Amino acid sequence: MEDTKVCSKQETKVPGDESITQCKFYLKKKSRLCRFKPKPGQQYCPEHACIMGVPTARKRIPCPLNPKHNCYEDELEKHKRKCNVTKIQEKVAKEVFYVKGVNKGTDECQDCMPVEAQVHLKF
Incomplete structure (x- = not known):
């Protein structure tokens, strides 16, 4: 780009x-x-x-939500409220199928999980 x-x-x-x-x-x-x-x-x-x-x-900085555009540093909070990324995130969060952090995972290792929950792959 x-x-x-x-x-x-x-x-x-x-x-x-x-x-x-x-x-x-x-x-x-x-x-x-x-x-x-x-x-x-x-x-x-x-x-x-x-x-x-x-x-x-006035100083312009990259948008923290979408670094493809920038905004004024002194209007950062106002920009976060009206940024298109925020509107899209809010719309998705209202959907019935949305679960926040569902694919995030945990810091736990697989060995700590119950045996029936473990998946063993053979190649």
């Missing part, structure tokens, strides 16, 4: 507005520029400004 920036200035025309510049970050997988709008005087949107090393007033 190595994306590279495009040096040429590209503008998007919007009806009723002379020109709105878009983020200059080139998305290699999608073969196009990012469509987010950068802040005034910036070349990159806040999401890609931190990737490109542009200094900002």
